[in-house]
Amino acid sequence: MFLLAATKSRPVFWHFTTPLKVLWYVLAVLSVLVFLYGVARPIVKWRRGHGGPWPPYPWRELPRRLATGLRLLLSHATIARRDHLAGWAHRGIFYGFIVLFAGTVVLGFNTDFTDPVFGWNYFHGNFYLAYKETLNVLGTVLIAGVLAMMVRRALIRPRKLDYARPDRNSDDSQFDRRVYEVGDWAFVVILLVIALTGFVLEGVRIAMDAPGYAGTQFGGWVVAQIIGGLSHSTLAGLRHGLWWFHGLLAIAFVASIPYTKAAHMLTSYLSLSLRDRLAGKRLRAIPPERADLPAGYGALSDFSPLHLMNLDACTKCGKCHEACPANATGRPLSPRDVILELREQANHAFTAGGIGGVLGGLINEQANGDGFTAGVIGEDGVRTETVWSCMQCNACVEACPVGIEQAPIINQLRRRLVEEGELDANLQSVLQVIHKSGNSFGENRRKRGRWTQELEFQVKDARKEPVDVLWFVGDYASFDPRSQKVTRALARLFQEASVDFGILYDGERNSGNDVRRIGEEGLFESLAEQNIATIEKCEFNRIVTSDPHSLNTLRNEYPDLGASWTVAHHTTLLRELIESGRLDVKGRLSYRVTYHDPCHLGRFNGEYDHPRRILELLGCTLVEMPRNRDNSFCCGAGGGRIWIPDTPGQERPSENRIREAVSLPGVELFVVSCPKDVTMYEDAIKTSGNAERIQLRELTELIEEALVPATQLVPA
Amino acid sequence: MKIVVPVKQVAALDEEFELLDDGSGVDPDFLEWDLNEWDTFSMEAALQIRENADGDGHEVVVVTVGDEEAEEGLLSCLAKGADRALRIWDESLQGADVLAVAKVLAAAVERESPDLVLCGVQSSDAVYGATGVALAGYLDLPHVAVVKGLDYDAAQATATVERELEGGLVEVLRVEAPALLTIQTGINEPRYATLRAIKQAREKPLQVSDLADLGLEEDAVGQAAGSRAVALKPPEPGEGAEMLNGSPAAVAARIVEIVQERMSG
Structure with a gap:
């Protein structure tokens, strides 16, 4: 080993006695075991949710999904979105950490495998120099990233990082989430200390060994210039002390990953990989095996494993908090706080049953503890006014960098509240009205096509004759007097451009988009089935609607119930008509x-x-x-x-x-x-x-x- | 404890409708059917009493006199939590009057021997407000009408009820079960029955009986037995009203004229 030092390398264990080496390896192995237990534990927790399949997607999709997740992760597209500073800082930390971690693995592979087993030592010469240079660059990048994040937290203090809960009063014990800040700071500080001690250790080594090629190790070289004057014995003591400090901190950090904020390295990547392209756009039907159970989420055991996993993936980045229109206008809702509240409840309720319990839980589904069947909605949980403040606009899902389904989870909570009658009296009567009359205006269904009476021409009944364009008008466009003007204008434009179109007249029902987002799943199904039955009997090429709510549900949700149509928004058709010159x-x-x-x-x-x-x-x-x-x-x-x-x-x-x-x-x-x-x-x-x-x-x-x-x- | 809740499926009129050619009623094409609003409150009152009572074995039974159209209303009651439903129908009941319906209900309710019978004050389509009270008469039960507050003590089998009198006075009464109460709207907040619950309610017991099942004779309760509707007509337009048309300025000018005419006259 000492010989190697002369040929551009360095000893891994400098002046180590055998017991110390053994101690090091014991601790390293222990750290990996603690890490693995911490990885397995939440998987057992997620499996305690019975509201959906496990795994959430077929195993065969996993490689493709992990690859997609990796692409998103490497590009940082979702993390950097709408926050470039956070994006660049996170890139620095991410790439710095990954490369430094990989460097340690490469070194370990040399020291613990290729060298002792095959006598092949590659940790010297040009490889060593390139290795040092790379790690120096990325170590610097990591430190820059961490410092940027610290500046952001301490000085810039964006609103989205304020953990005060809009769903709690300021005198409420749950209002203050400052304890989370301790974890946030510990995370960045530990990363910083690990990186810095690495450089200092390198500097001590350079100061002692004066290898003559320190230029590639610029980080250590800078340190060496500062501490070069210390005595050899001081440096030697520092070298031993720092080695253990840096090393122990590093393996302790590895062991702690699944238990701390660092867990997001695993859970967020998994969540991003398992992200549903249609999350919030297509809400999930009640699984057939749960048809006789109360709808939606009332307890943690009702959650789907995917949603329980989502809870663990949250990084508290606040992008949803910032995007939420309810939060922006002072309502008692932050999607972030709903997720964190539910996560706290899940972690509080979950008991793994030790190593045996976790190993068993990985193989077999386990019974729920009481905590998993206790209600999640209530004064001390997610409050009903929070659930009803949501507009299901999907801004949170869109903003989330790690694929959490905030809006769909809130929708599941609503399904339960609707079933328990915990809904606004006005909303209740609207649902009854829609059930009775098929529209939210409570108008007789015969009046649905009445807006056409003021037109100078007859609008075809698509149920009676074939049409090119089947126009699904929707409730507001059919019944609201202000919107009727727009509806008639659209009809005149279609007529002017010689579009062959027709409507369903009294055969059309409310599309059910909003009904489903209220959480009245049964009524949604009933409306969808009626519309599908009516439309299936018509002859047409495509459906056009001026109502984006109907568009979404016809396009993204009806297919689950057997429909397969081309559905376009009127702006698509109008653009075609203008570009082709049919509308001058x-x-x-x-x-x-x-x-x-x-x-x-x-x-x-x-x-x-x-x-x-x-x-x-x-x-x-x-x-x-x-x-x-x-x-x-x-x-x-x-x-x-x-x-x-x-x-x-x-x-x-x-x-x-x-x-x-x-x-x-x-x-x-x-x-x-x-x-x-x-x-x-x-x-x-x-x-x-x-x-x-x-x-x-x-x-x-x-x-x-x-x-x-x-x-x-x-x-x- | 058992509570029987008689309900009615009522017809609601659209703003435009046509009468039958013989003038005896509204063309059914223009009718929308729904559970009588008052009955949603009596149903809720019954469910709340059951939920607040100690122990098991309490039952809420919903009963109606009506054809198949009425089953939807029964299903929504079952969905909300009624334990079972009974629908009584016989072709001879078409057009039956209040007393006839009460007599039929009495025969059915008597077999249940309930602790409480909770009716709505009235039905929104016929507006007699008499069925509940007549039913109490046939059953020979004490009754309190137009109840605005209700507290039932199951152990003592006693209901403490409140009624609203002239001048906002509240009359508090105590009545021993078995008793019949007619329930006023606003006494509680009726719960919502989801469509899923309504579908699932089809699994609950819903018994259909005819007059013979209840040991009643057709001519004792049918249309022949009491009063019957002979004609339905829109009110004659009144006189003396002048519709003001035209621009706001023209309308205002005409109003000034009218006021001046009247004041000088």
Whole structure:
């Protein structure tokens, strides 16, 4: 070993007696065992959830999913989104940690395997130099990342890292989650100390051995310049002491990974890999084997293993906290705090039963302890007002960097509350009305097609004759007087462009999108079945709807019940008609407008460009609001909230949004493409006192306005 | 303890409807059927008494007189928590009056020998407000009508009830079971029955009986036995009303004219 030092290497165990070496290996093996136990334990916990399959996806999907998760992880796309500082800092820590960890493994492989077994030692020469250089660079990157995170936490203090709970009063014992900050700080500080002691150790070595190639080990070289003057015996003592300090800290850290904030290295990656592409967009049906049990989540044992795993994956990054429209307008909900509350309950309730219990639990499903069957909803748990504050807008799911299903979990809690009758009286009567009449307006179903009576032409009944486009109109577009104007405008545009279209008249029912998001799963099924039965009897090429809520449920949720149709939003069809010249409206308007992405069209279905392209074709100048596209801000109508009265005096999400719009210079029009947006924002423009400053237009109305001069231009 | 809750499936009218050609009723095409609103409160009151009572073996039985259309209402009661349901129907009951219905109910309720019978104050379509009271008469039970507050002591078999009188006065009464109460809306918050629960309620016992099963004769309770509706007609438009049309300014001007005419006259 000493000879090797002369040929560009270094001894791993410098002046170690055999008992010390043995002690080191015993501790290292112990650390790995503690680590493995900590990895296995939560898997047993997740299996205590009976509300879904285990594994959540077939095993054969695992390699592909892990590869996808790895791609996302390596790119940091989800972590860096909407927060570039955190993204770069995390990249530094991630890549620094991975490379330093891999370096230790490479060294261990040499020292404990290839050298003793085959007599092959590769830890010298150019390999050694390249190794040192790489680890020096990445060690520096790690330290930079950790320091950036510390600055962020201590000085920048973004709102999303404030752990105060909006679902608790400030005098409540559960309000303050500052204890989490201890864990956060311990995590970054330990990483910093491990990295720094590595450099100091290297510096001591360079100062003592003066190897003459210290330039590649710039970190250690800097340290060596500082401590070079110390006596040999001091340095030797430091070298031994630091070696053990650095080493013990490192193996203790490895052992602690599954038990601390560091667990996210494992759980978050797993959660990201198992992420459901349709999370929140397609809510899950009640599993057939649970058909006779109470619906949704009332206790931890009702959770699906996937959702229990989600709880452990949360890194408390606060991206959902920041994106949530309920939280932004002072309601008692933060998706982050719902997840953390449930996680605390799960960890409190879970008893693994020691090593034997964990090993058994990996092989066989185990019975639940009492804690797993106790209720999760209540004053000391997730509060009912928290569950009902949610708008199911999916902003949290969209923002989550690790694939947690906040909104679908809240939906499951709602299913149970609905079943137990814990819902707003207004919401209850709306559900009864929808059950009775098939629409949320309580109108007789014969009146659904009545908006067509004011048209100059007859709209086909798609049940009676084949059509190219089956127009699923939806409740608001059919019954709401303001939206009816838009609906008629759309019909006239279709007529003008010679679209062969028809509607279902009294055969159409509420699509069930909002009913499902309220948590009334049975009523959703019933509505969906009725609509599917009606539509299946019609002859058509594609379905078009102006209602993004209906679009989402017809496109993403009905297929689970056997439907397979092409479903398009009216903005898709209108863009086609304009681009192909069937609607002659190009360049006729010159408004300065802003556009609000409906949650169910944008975030839920990734359709951002058709409405923007139409505005451009019309000649309008689009000024984007700060929160646009996938970060669009819910109007407050989602998840049944449109039927729950707001607390007087509290800012409504729609008013918050209008304030955002009027802060844009010179914007005259607030353009929407969703009937519920028409209702919500017509109202909010007035209640926020902005009627003089901005006006609402549904995109269809703008196209109709552009079309009118075109027809008038034709010489009489 | 057993509580019987008689309910009624009522017809609701859309704003536009047509009468039958013979003028005897509304064309059924225009009717929407629903459980009588008052009965959702009496049902809830019964369920709450059962839930608050100690021990097992308490039963809430829901009963109705009606054709198959009425089964939906029974299912929603079963979904909310009623233990079993009884539907009584016979073609001869078509168009039966209040007393006839009460007589049929009495025959059914008597067989149950309940501790409490909770009716709604009235039905929203017929608005007699008499079925419950008549039923008490046939059963020879003490009754309290238009109950706004109810506290039932199962151990003492005594109900303490509140009624609202003129001037906001509250009358508190104590009545010993068995007794019949007619329940007013607003006494509680009726619970919601999910569609899933309604589907599952089909598994619960729902018995259908006819008059013979209850030992009743057709001519004793049928349409022939009491009063019957002979005609239904919209009210005659009143006179003296003048509809003001036109622009707001024109309407305002006309109002000024009218006021001036009246004041000078």
